[in-house]
Amino acid sequence: GTTGSKSRMNFLELLCAGHTDYVINQAALEYMREHNLAGPTIQQLVGHPQRQFTDEAAWQHHLEQLGITGLQVTPDPVRVATEGALRGAIAAHGFLNEAVIVSDDAGQFNVG
Secondary structure, three states: OOOOOOOHHHHHHHHOOOOOOEEOOHHHHHHHHHOOOOHHHHHHHHHOOOOEEOOHHHHHHHHHHOOOOOOOOOOOHHHHHHHHHHHHHHHHOOOOOOOOOOOOOOHHHOOO
């Protein structure tokens, strides 16, 4: 679909095909590493027993509880972790397993 936003986050949300969950799995972690999320932040996410979140509110609450929302670093850890968790949800639902994304090299389509 077409939306008013051209962000990578928006593109990932569209790829979730209506699912609202956020998932920390291998696909999510690979995405986070590829997009330079700090190792200690990744370890916080990996070290927590909860790996699946029903919606954005639950995910944001989790990030707040871990102290990730207060980090003032580049790249933005909330953005990268959220994009990664969306990528994890896409993989968990079996979307994009055999898909190829053809684009005009716009950055929002670089979703791994």
